[in-house]
Amino acid sequence: MTAGIPVVDSDAKARPxxxxxxxxxxxxxxVLLFLGFFFVIPLGANILRSLQTGQAxxxxxxxxxxxxxxxxxxxxxxxxxxxxxVISTVLCLIVGYPxxxxxxxxxxxxxxxxxxxxxxxxxxxxxxxxxxxxxxLARRGALTTLLFDWGIIPRPINLADEPFAVYLGLVHVxxxxxxxxxxxxxxxxxVRLEESARVLGASAFGTFFRIxxxxxxxxxxxxxILVFVVTCGSFLTxxxxxxxxxxxxxxxxxxxxxxxxxxxFAAAMGNLLLxxxxxxLALQAKFLRRSGGKS
Amino acid sequence: xxLMGAMRASPPxxxxxxxxxxxxxxxEHRTTxxxxxxxxxxxxxxxxxxxxxxxxTQTIEGGEMLALLGPSGCGKTTTLRIIAGFETPDHGSVVIxxxxxxxxxxxxxxxxxxxxxYSLFPHMTVGENVAFGLxxxxxxxxxxxxxxxxxxxxxxxxxxxxxxxxxxxxxQQQRIALARAxxxxxxxxxxxxxxxxxxxxxxxxxxxELREIQHRLGITSILVTHDQEEALTMSNRVAVMSDGxxxxxxxxxxxxxxxxxRFVAEFLGTANIVAxxxxxxxxxxxxxxxxxxxxxxxxxxxxxxxxxxxxxxxxAVRPERIEIGPVVAGTMQALIQDVVxxxxxxxxxxxxxxxxxxxxxxxxxxxxxxxxxxxxLGWQPDNAIVLEDAP
Amino acid sequence: xxALATALPLRRRRRVxxxxxxxxxxVLLFLGFIAAPIVSVVAVSFSTASFxxxxxxxxxxxxxxxILEYRPFIDALIVSxxxxxxxxMFGTILGVPAALALARxxxxxxxxxxxxxxxxxxxxxxVLGLALLYFLSSLAxxxxxxxxxxxxxxxxxxxxxxxxxxxxxSIPPDLEEAAAILGASRWQTLVHTTxxxxxxxxxxxxxxxxxxSLDNLPLSFFFGSASTNTLPVVMLSYMENQFDPSIAAxxxxxxxxAIVVLLIADRVYGxxxxxx
Numbered sequence: 001m002t003a004g005i006p007v008v009d010s011d012a013k014a015r016p017x018x019x020x021x022x023x024x025x026x027x028x029x030x031v032l033l034f035l036g037f038f039f040v041i042p043l044g045a046n047i048l049r050s051l052q053t054g055q056a057x058x059x060x061x062x063x064x065x066x067x068x069x070x071x072x073x074x075x076x077x078x079x080x081x082x083x084x085x086v087i088s089t090v091l092c093l094i095v096g097y098p099x100x101x102x103x104x105x106x107x108x109x110x111x112x113x114x115x116x117x118x119x120x121x122x123x124x125x126x127x128x129x130x131x132x133x134x135x136x137l138a139r140r141g142a143l144t145t146l147l148f149d150w151g152i153i154p155r156p157i158n159l160a161d162e163p164f165a166v167y168l169g170l171v172h173v174x175x176x177x178x179x180x181x182x183x184x185x186x187x188x189x190x191v192r193l194e195e196s197a198r199v200l201g202a203s204a205f206g207t208f209f210r211i212x213x214x215x216x217x218x219x220x221x222x223x224x225i226l227v228f229v230v231t232c233g234s235f236l237t238x239x240x241x242x243x244x245x246x247x248x249x250x251x252x253x254x255x256x257x258x259x260x261x262x263x264x265f266a267a268a269m270g271n272l273l274l275x276x277x278x279x280x281l282a283l284q285a286k287f288l289r290r291s292g293g294k295s
Numbered sequence: 296x297x298l299m300g301a302m303r304a305s306p307p308x309x310x311x312x313x314x315x316x317x318x319x320x321x322x323e324h325r326t327t328x329x330x331x332x333x334x335x336x337x338x339x340x341x342x343x344x345x346x347x348x349x350x351x352t353q354t355i356e357g358g359e360m361l362a363l364l365g366p367s368g369c370g371k372t373t374t375l376r377i378i379a380g381f382e383t384p385d386h387g388s389v390v391i392x393x394x395x396x397x398x399x400x401x402x403x404x405x406x407x408x409x410x411x412x413y414s415l416f417p418h419m420t421v422g423e424n425v426a427f428g429l430x431x432x433x434x435x436x437x438x439x440x441x442x443x444x445x446x447x448x449x450x451x452x453x454x455x456x457x458x459x460x461x462x463x464x465x466x467q468q469q470r471i472a473l474a475r476a477x478x479x480x481x482x483x484x485x486x487x488x489x490x491x492x493x494x495x496x497x498x499x500x501x502x503x504e505l506r507e508i509q510h511r512l513g514i515t516s517i518l519v520t521h522d523q524e525e526a527l528t529m530s531n532r533v534a535v536m537s538d539g540x541x542x543x544x545x546x547x548x549x550x551x552x553x554x555x556x557r558f559v560a561e562f563l564g565t566a567n568i569v570a571x572x573x574x575x576x577x578x579x580x581x582x583x584x585x586x587x588x589x590x591x592x593x594x595x596x597x598x599x600x601x602x603x604x605x606x607x608x609x610x611a612v613r614p615e616r617i618e619i620g621p622v623v624a625g626t627m628q629a630l631i632q633d634v635v636x637x638x639x640x641x642x643x644x645x646x647x648x649x650x651x652x653x654x655x656x657x658x659x660x661x662x663x664x665x666x667x668x669x670x671x672l673g674w675q676p677d678n679a680i681v682l683e684d685a686p
Numbered sequence: 687x688x689a690l691a692t693a694l695p696l697r698r699r700r701r702v703x704x705x706x707x708x709x710x711x712x713v714l715l716f717l718g719f720i721a722a723p724i725v726s727v728v729a730v731s732f733s734t735a736s737f738x739x740x741x742x743x744x745x746x747x748x749x750x751x752x753i754l755e756y757r758p759f760i761d762a763l764i765v766s767x768x769x770x771x772x773x774x775m776f777g778t779i780l781g782v783p784a785a786l787a788l789a790r791x792x793x794x795x796x797x798x799x800x801x802x803x804x805x806x807x808x809x810x811x812x813v814l815g816l817a818l819l820y821f822l823s824s825l826a827x828x829x830x831x832x833x834x835x836x837x838x839x840x841x842x843x844x845x846x847x848x849x850x851x852x853x854x855x856s857i858p859p860d861l862e863e864a865a866a867i868l869g870a871s872r873w874q875t876l877v878h879t880t881x882x883x884x885x886x887x888x889x890x891x892x893x894x895x896x897x898x899s900l901d902n903l904p905l906s907f908f909f910g911s912a913s914t915n916t917l918p919v920v921m922l923s924y925m926e927n928q929f930d931p932s933i934a935a936x937x938x939x940x941x942x943x944a945i946v947v948l949l950i951a952d953r954v955y956g957x958x959x960x961x962x
């Protein structure tokens with residue numbers, strides 16, 4: 001069209017593409033260096049430590065792992081860890097689902113209040129909450145007295161230092177996470193699906209089990225895996241409410257560190273805990289991808 | 296004297312019923328001194344294996360508004376983003392005035408831009424939005440205030456200076472976006488589908504208002520749009536783009552009346568396309584063409600370039616150029632399928648024997664012809680456009 | 687009142703109501719369960735008794751005086767505050783630019799780096815603490831304030847990165863392009879456009895990081911010494927030896943501090959904006 005303008009040689013080397021972007025790749029460098037040095041390397045060193053230090057140096061690199069998985073005592077602790085995690089996950093689901101369902105379907109403007117009350121405990125320390133259960137469950141605690149007055153327990157006894165107290169403490173800390181995971185998904189389930197099921201003659205229970213529950217599976221999965229992983233990693237509740245009757249892997253690491261100082265063994269136990277967590281995350285990723293959900 | 300200085304010196308005048316805070320003397324002054332030409336010299340761009348823009352050379356004269364018109368993915372937005380500096384061209388260069396700006400970042404190019412979604416800063420008031428470009432250039436607070444007021448007067452939103460962005464309607468946001476783009480006296484104004492988010496009535500009003508402001512300021516402008524009406528209404532020249540290149544460029548009337556090929560004819564308005572074989576020269580610059588599909592039917596076609604008898608060609612005729620009359624032997628015949636009253640004209644859908652697609656004809660006659668009537672179709676020789684495509 | 691109830695035929699509404707009331711009572715009971723231990727700790731903190739009993743025999747502030755006298759509590763409170771604020775600050779300085787660079791990048795490398803930045807939150811704190819302690823000891827940083835700070839910064843980065851990533855992704859890129867074409871340099875665009883727009887994300891992430899740091903006992907106890915004990919560490923060791931209401935008092939104080947942090951955040955930036 002426009003004459004007199006030199007034709008550009010298209011064989012010339014293309015100019016490098018530099019699209020306008022505020023932040024360049026170099027902005028990532030500081031945090032990468034920081035985490036590389038203080039996160040990746042320490043965890044890597046921890047793996048080496050579990051394979052090379054102490055008895056692993058003399059009895060073969062996998063010594064500690066074999067000990068953990070085959071020794072009756074440590075195998076029992078791993079089983080206990082998984083048992084506690086599974087039970088507390090199931091308890092959180094049973095206790096929390098009705099609350100989540102109420103929040104999404106019936107709470108209306110009270111929803112914000114309930115969300116606030118669920119999040120508020122995050123402002124208190126976990127020690128405070130555990131201590132609170134000791135107060136309530138002690139021999140002369142309010143809950144113990146109440147249970148005695150109602151004749152549920154024969155005499156005022158210390159209810160703390162029992163597995164029961166551990167589960168109570170775990171559900172107290174973790175049920176809100178379960179509830180919020182479920183509400184996030186339940187909110188997106190169309191009420192009209194439930195309504196049309198009811199109009200078509202399904203009972204309230206039928207509607208719930210055929211429509212609502214299957215559609216909220218994504219939230220349940222997210223919540224369950226979250227509760228499971230956090231339970232595996234926590235030891236304070238077991239330490240302060242279990243009275244030595246509930247020993248899990250995390251608690252053992254804590255005790256090993258405080259008492260035995262077997263560096264290689266502690267590292268191996270930590271890595272085992274990490275592997276359990278990674279398996280859970282992989283499961284979550286797989287489950288959510290299959291059901292087409294987005295994290 | 297700067298534009299703003301001139302504006303301050305003279306009272307606002309009323310032009311065409313709308314109050315525009317800019318005396319006409321200034322616009323002439325500005326048209327001659329500002330209005331810098333913009334040249335695209337063989338710019339091209341690929342994203343991976345996709346060639347978004349084939350080498351493109353184009354000059355936009357000072358003070359001119361050029362519309363880049365085409366369907367999505369035709370390369371018009373890529374062109375605009377290369378001019379703005381958001382993308383670098385693989386080859387070629389962008390010259391504003393006499394400066395090669397190809398390597399300059401967007402903030403050093405001295406451009407103004409109105410985005411499709413306006414992109415007003417939600418965390419600033421209207422006034423702060425308009426003042427932003429001045430603040431970035433280190434203009435003093437006092438001068439910023441005066442110039443923001445002048446710009447708000449230009450777009451007739453003086454009272455809205457302290458409003459929040461979300462309190463404005465779509466049309467008001469559009470005008471604030473324009474004020475923000477113009478406050479820094481940019482050499483060139485880039486408009487990326489500027490009216491796309493407005494409803495039809497408002498869009499038509501804004502087309503005229505935007506054109507008027509652009510014309511008064513005499514600022515070189517590039518309008519990217521997929522809306523043919525917007526392109527025809529607002530621009531001095533239209534560049535129709537397809538598949539990463541400019542297919543045809545010219546004044547709106549030229550492009551509409553003389554489309555080069557089928558794509559342009561059909562993208563810009565409606566066109567009835569028919570193939571034919573040149574039989575003989577009928578007069579000077581006028582040939583008789585036997586129409587395909589209907590034995591015996593022929594029509595006269597005017598062409599500036601000589602047509603060789605025996606060649607098959609493709610013709611386009613605009614619906615409003617088609618004349619509906621009684622059936623005459625040797626001309627194109629059609630059956631009226633449907634008649635639609637469109638207010639200022641009747642639209643006829645016609646079934647032409649031997650043609651796959653229906654024909655359309657617009658008639659301004661007060662009385663419509665009922666459906667299922669057989670009619671003859673004709674056109675003036677200079678209303679038939681010979682397309683470059685092979686049939 | 688509820689969508690479901692009004693949508694159902696009249697005949698059925700009554701039955702649904704009873705179900706909803708039962709469910710509401712259950713939710714109330716659950717919220718009571720959530721509040722119970724916290725309320726009882728606050729109550730016990732005002733007890734006159736030197737043993738734990740609830741309901742309390744009388745009202746006094748003696749346990750609050752006790753924590754003022756007990757140096758380790760106050761020292762640890764100061765350490766906790768310093769670690770929380772400084773680690774969040776470092777986490778912000780490191781995390782925000784990275785999140786801005788990663789949010790709009792669709793390359794595999796960007797996805798891998800994003801996952802790395804979010805990874806520390808998925809590693810149990812006790813494992814991270816153990817690994818970091820041995821590693822930092824080999825650098826002669828073992829038990830020190832610097833080590834504590836590094837550990838808490840690592841743990842805080844994911845919270846900040848996650849919220850900034852999601853907030854920045856919701857901001858249209860052409861706002862920054864608009865700033866650039868109006869003459870703003872990269873730095874000016876960052877200061878005047880991007881940072882004000884991602885501020886809710888920085889605030890929410892920072893708040894999470896501070897609250898998590900204040901309560902992160904599994905990470906802190908590895909780096910404990912007289913001068914580097916955080917409050918939860920001191921509380922735990924105190925509880926292992928004594929069992930008196932001063933723990934309740936210091937817990938209540940810590941809760942009040944967290945509430946004050948939240949109120950300040952609310953004053954500077956609305957809570958609704960933080961949670962949305």
